Amino acid sequence: MKRLAMGVVVVALLALGAGMFANLGTTVAGPVAHHPAASKPTPRPRPTAMAATPSTARPHPLVPAAHRAVRHRPAAPVQVVDPSSVTLPPVGPVLLLNPNTAAPGATLSVLGSGFDRGKLVTLTLATGPDGNAQQGGRRLDTAQAGRDGTFGKNVLLPTLLPGHTFWVIAQERNGDARAVARGSTAIGTPMATMSTAAGKPGDNVYASAHGFDPSEAIDVYLNNLGTAPVTTLHAGGGGGLSLAAIPIPYGPVGPTALLLLGRRSRGLAAIPFEMLGLYPTGSVSSYAAVADTVLSFSTSGFGPKEDVDVRVNTPDGFAVGQLHTDSGGIVRNAGRFRIPFSLKGRNTFVLTGESSHTSTTVNFTVQPYLPIAAPSSYGGGPGTAITIYGTGFARNETVRVWESRAGGGRTQVATMHTDRRGNLVARAGLILIGTNEQPGKLTLTLAGDKSVTPVTVPFNVQSANSGVTSGTSGAAGGQ
Numbered sequence: 001m002k003r004l005a006m007g008v009v010v011v012a013l014l015a016l017g018a019g020m021f022a023n024l025g026t027t028v029a030g031p032v033a034h035h036p037a038a039s040k041p042t043p044r045p046r047p048t049a050m051a052a053t054p055s056t057a058r059p060h061p062l063v064p065a066a067h068r069a070v071r072h073r074p075a076a077p078v079q080v081v082d083p084s085s086v087t088l089p090p091v092g093p094v095l096l097l098n099p100n101t102a103a104p105g106a107t108l109s110v111l112g113s114g115f116d117r118g119k120l121v122t123l124t125l126a127t128g129p130d131g132n133a134q135q136g137g138r139r140l141d142t143a144q145a146g147r148d149g150t151f152g153k154n155v156l157l158p159t160l161l162p163g164h165t166f167w168v169i170a171q172e173r174n175g176d177a178r179a180v181a182r183g184s185t186a187i188g189t190p191m192a193t194m195s196t197a198a199g200k201p202g203d204n205v206y207a208s209a210h211g212f213d214p215s216e217a218i219d220v221y222l223n224n225l226g227t228a229p230v231t232t233l234h235a236g237g238g239g240g241l242s243l244a245a246i247p248i249p250y251g252p253v254g255p256t257a258l259l260l261l262g263r264r265s266r267g268l269a270a271i272p273f274e275m276l277g278l279y280p281t282g283s284v285s286s287y288a289a290v291a292d293t294v295l296s297f298s299t300s301g302f303g304p305k306e307d308v309d310v311r312v313n314t315p316d317g318f319a320v321g322q323l324h325t326d327s328g329g330i331v332r333n334a335g336r337f338r339i340p341f342s343l344k345g346r347n348t349f350v351l352t353g354e355s356s357h358t359s360t361t362v363n364f365t366v367q368p369y370l371p372i373a374a375p376s377s378y379g380g381g382p383g384t385a386i387t388i389y390g391t392g393f394a395r396n397e398t399v400r401v402w403e404s405r406a407g408g409g410r411t412q413v414a415t416m417h418t419d420r421r422g423n424l425v426a427r428a429g430l431i432l433i434g435t436n437e438q439p440g441k442l443t444l445t446l447a448g449d450k451s452v453t454p455v456t457v458p459f460n461v462q463s464a465n466s467g468v469t470s471g472t473s474g475a476a477g478g479q
Helices: 002-026 131-135
Strands: 094-098 107-113 120-126 138-144 151-156 165-172 178-185 204-209 217-222 231-234 241-247 254-262 268-275 281-284 288-290 294-300 307-312 321-324 331-338 345-353 359-367 372-375 377-380 388-391 398-405 410-417 440-448 455-461
Touching (some): 094 359, 107 165, 120 151, 131 165, 231 241, 307 331
Parallel strands (some): 288 359
Antiparallel strands (some): 094 107, 107 151, 120 165, 372 388, 440 455
């Protein structure tokens, strides 16, 4: 029995020792990056065609949890529609965050448009867009609207944010103007205590390193190893890099990190990096034009080779156009936005980069049509035929002609049409003064179905025994 008991104890000790030995084989101690003094791992066989590539391979067991892949939901597709086929949002204050995704403690640029001139605007960080959330929110700063009702203010986010989504509310003091903008917290972004480089998307930064295997390929990632590599570098004969260029991809503004992973050695080096924000600007080919005018856009400051969505009077909802930046983040006189007849007065274009998540606004004014018209004759007796000439209407529209007298109603007496330049297509003898018309002032009013703005043409009905007064070709209409 004693021998049997001793045997059981020995087997248990051997099992416990084997478990401890297995745990020691996977325990991490010290920095992640490969150290020159450490023994090299056993050479691995060359991967077959079915082997996982670095962009899809599982994170190495030695990779810290903060550097492992973070899954992000794909962005919802942008709906691009014809602006004349939908009801566009009404004019109102607009608030934008540049960018709308950032790390805790980062600086955001808050842009406002459509506020009252010179008013002070309180910026509040809240957990929701409603009034209750605003009352319980945290005041970030105060901005002042300029002469055109816009403002820009840089605000510092707190290091602790409540959840993955936050709201910035702009409330006008002693006024009703109010706008909200939603932001999201960048998840999985490591916080660095020191930054050795800084730049914005599209810039090149230069890295130096050592401790990799000689002449091995080094994949560069931003923030985590589960994404596609930003670029691939190649170590020298001594296993080092000297001022190797790395193009900066899109990423959350604030402290982040570039991760350099050797394909053969699996050595990992992290370089703290400060991601700078993009501050785009935009312009249109005309800031004041009538409906049916085609506008083009020019921008700068967006990210390289990204799509820029064009919206009207709101940063959300459907897009009415889409622009494409070049390698420098610039758009030159591109896009064709035809102003619909449903828009009136002052409006705002909101331009948003799909990859950079930055936005800018451009104000434009839809002016009314101001047509002019003149008759072939300003007076005449019964039997006089009047031809009407005019210009300044909308192109290819129907123009209706009403006849009215002082103290009485009006009656539609004719229909005309315009050509592709907005000129009336004259019809000889369009209006005929009847034999039963009483002498006196007769007013003809013309209004286009699209351009809407009416124009009046006076005519003096004379008695049957009076002469006919010939008209001139000059403009006689008034609004």
